[in-house]
Amino acid sequence: MTNYGIGQSVSRFEDPRLLRGKGCFVDDVNQLGQAHALMVRSPHSNARIRNINLEQALKAPGVLAIYTGEDVARDGLGTMKVNLPRKRPDGSPMFTRQHQGLSKSFVRYVGDPVALVIAENLLQAKDAAELIDIDYEPLPSVTDTAQAALPGAPAVWEECPDNISHVFEAGNAKATEEAFSKATHIVKRRYVISRVYAHYMQPRGVLAKYDEGDERYTIWADVQYPHRVRNALAENIFKIPEHRIRVIANDVGGGFGTKGWQYPEHRLMPWAARKLGRPVKWTCDRSEAILADEHARDNISEAEIALDAEGRILGLRVKTLANVGAYISSDRNLLSTFVNVHTLSGVYDIAAAHVHVTVLMSNTNSTAPYRGAGRPESIYVMERLLDDAARELNMDRVRIREINLIKPTAMPYLNPFGAKYDCGDFVRGMEIALKSAHYASFEERRKEALGRGKLRGIGIANAIERAASPNQHEFAEIRFNPSGSATVLMGTKAQGQGHETLYKQIVNERLGIDPGQVKFIDGDTDLVAFGMGTNGSRSTVVGGTALWKAADRIIDKGKKIAAHMLEASVDDIQFNKGVFEVVGTDKKVTLKDVAKTAFLAVKLPAGFEGGFYETATFVPAADTWPNGCHVCEVEIDAQTGEVKVVEYLVVDDVGTMINPAGVKGQIHGGVAQGLGQALMEQVVYERESGQLLTGSFMDYAMPRANDLPHIRVENNAVPTLLNPMGAKGAGEAGTVGAIPAIMNAVIDALAPAGVKSIDMPATSEKIWQALRQAKEKTTLSS
Amino acid sequence: MYALTYHQPATLPDALKSVEGDAKFLAGGQSLIQAMKLRMTSSSSLVDISKLSELKGISVTDSAVTVGAMTRHAEVALSVQIQQAIPALAKLAHGIGDPMVRNMGTLGGSLAYADPAACYPSALLALAGTVQTNERTISADNFFVNLYETCLKPGELIQSVSFQRPLQAAYIKFKHPASRLAMVGVFVARYKDGVRVGVTGCKTYAFRATQIEQLLGQKFSPDAIEGIELPWSDMLSDIHAGAQYRSALISILAARAVEQCLSS
């Protein structure tokens, strides 16, 4: 009998279906009579729209309608809202502009949607789109983060000439100032974090219909928060009662945060479907995806640490310019700039710290949380500073970390930004990692590699991130049916994380039910009462705990029914592995028996409410703090500059793992996305014109199998007391550590050649140039 | 894609007759279909030549290897004859694209499409190739004329390609991190009377690095070309590799190709 309980690396129940090609992704769904939609997007990074001429396009074969921003405005579609109470540097209210769905008078980035073509089929829509004549007046634009902050830079919005939306601060400026005044050494650097894009393998899609009889919209879309989509469309966009909308997200082919919930297409397709009286289907091409979707990261930090004579960090100070694109439609577009700055101090014992973030606009896509959502950015700053400080002060990189690590005895630890780490043993994690990575013998490997013409480097990063935050509820329901099998309905939304399996494991652990007797449902707002979706590494902790509590309620009610069935007192009933028994006897009934009985009124005590379904809505009391030590080795071809990651180890503390294989899979994937950003990925715009240069996979480099090394994951679990399972969030952990670990390894490899710093992505050309420049400097000075 | 009609003639004369106006021959389609999908090119008629037996086959003599235009990259890679006669050519084919592209893409299609980053053009130049069409024989040095442009006339069909067997040869490709085509690809072939070096990925079409050829002709050793930097003003540049970097890579890869020749 297979053991399905918590801690087992059970093969996933969702796999046979997906392996056989029986998945249900949004493009697989079709409605009778559906028409096809095409979004027409701006080719300019900044322009006034003088005129849109649809005359020829409307005559094209198969065209059913073409809508523009005029139609959106006329029909009174609303927009999202920004709620954060932020201010500009002079104290005036923050500056934001919401996207209208289809832009009407101007476009602010390449890809800004201006028209929606609906035709009988996609080819006809494409042909018609080519006949649309839009008279643009191009304007100067700015896409580069540093440039956007310069005086005299082109203004994204005329009303906001300095491109500053607002500023944000955290920590204690005064205490930090004092700390710096006492410093023996100050190490200061400038770090650039590139703009990247999620590039999930499934590009987005929306299928929408409007039922005249029901007066209801049904929307199929690959979103991460179906209930929030429903709510936003009801409250913000269409201003109708929420029950008139149904959102369905079946299988989602990767989300990583970027698929979230607020895209214009989610409102435009249902709107068009109602106007046309036909279902409307939109599928995004890969080349359109980077124009249509939210981008990620993109900031520049001036960071410094104040150290005493021994190398202990007294203070940390960071000033960041964050580029959030042209439109700030809601708080979502700002989250990555502030929600995770609290881990800038990482796992180090730092008394005083301060961060100041200037949020800038540019003629680029909006940004949104993407795997890590500010966590990798924060850890990057700290871990780069430590390596740079070690080099500058001629200290060992491990030693400088050792003396500053928060000791296990210091838990719970309040960090200088006010974040409280509840538990974790960072010292042990690093010890295990360095031993397992054979750190002690690294210099031998470096020497050996040099003989092969390779520059070998080692990088360490101690990652920590906030996960499963106490700012969102989650919902779980366990619903038995009269024949005794059960359905689990969850408000989270899987995009590949293996939720079906891990939730069935929790149910098996608590209720002893065989997974074959359980149906799992997520993603349908008509079926699942409520949910906040999946993001921020929260599903196992928040969803899992809600499920745990729902199971507790099933057991409570079950005991009452069992007591009646066994003619005993409730207090004498105990429940174990699916069986209710009278303590000290062999009288027992199974959970299945109890469930069946619950639906038979005649078998229940008078006045006892039947049925057997329980829900739970749970919000955690505090964040969990998954953490880990990443150790990475790279080899760089000394002539071409090509980087290969040859070793990668993570020693991770994600608390209790429900399904260890699943958790490790998440870490592998996170590492790969970190490697991608560190070595090859970047959203690039041409400086003068603002044209997007990385429009497809021909120019946006994606990691392939031969770019990744074998990734080792080892365990340093310190289960948290914050939830009954002891779990910490794990979904983003790989990325948080990989970006700094890999960059540190690259710089370590180049340091002996005199290269001081490299910014991501560490492309072969960048490295080749850096090596040449370093060589020239050495030649000049010798 | 724009509208088109599709023909699949059974014989060579039928194929040649089908081509009129803007019609194009369709071999494996791995480049052409992609370009048409993106509406970067169009053709109102495609003539699928995959059934023509005249375009198939591999034959080897003491001096040359002749490969039919419809021979798929996978077939060249796995051909024992080619592996023995010109191993570098088989290896080049094995490195094109990925396994799926190699099952469809063809030698003739690749040469006719003349992608500036394709691998085969460098081999055609380095191995003193000749292209046999239905009308004439074209030498490698005359074949490529501009970006995506060869000297083939409209309606002219490549039937086979011959490569001269070298004493030694090697092809080293530095892959573009995004497209995985050749960012720079260098094919070095050593003959009794000299060395030929074909370079792809660097200019609007593949070219022979004559300066490197001369130096290697005098001394076939990596150090003979150490520090050589070909002028780069007319070399391609993109966000992944500027012109100067490509120029540097040519020398590095040429030296590595020579090393490979010497060690095999």
Next chain:
Amino acid sequence: MTTQTIQLKVNGNTVVTQIDPRTLLVQLIRDHLKLTGTHVGCDTAQCGCCTVHLNGLAVKSCSILALQANGQEVTTIEGLTQGDGLHPVQNAFRECHGLQCGYCTPGMVMTTIQLLKHFPKPTDEQIREGLEGNICRCTGYENIVKSVKAAAGI
């Protein structure tokens, strides 16, 4: 628009239909035959999500006109097994946790089947190179490589 007739075998079944000549093989498979296990992930023939077998060879169905497959045999992911069973390669992926979101997975499986024909006992390097035409964003390829090795019995 004039249509042309196509006749081919898909998963052992003969298919005869009229199509727009521009129809790509993947469109024939997904839109006409409703076999939605083959996925479209890009438009530059790089991601491999659309991989099927044409006469037993792995090809990218997004880069082939359906008419190029006229008179030939196509196998999609749905054609690997009858009923509920799993092909040994599918089984290996399941046992080794070789998939997460599942979008690239049918393509990975189809490519793996061909890879193992050429390299029955592949090295890690041969596997990683052999999968260069299949992009995955979820797994970091770690367990995909494991799955291929398990399918090869190593």
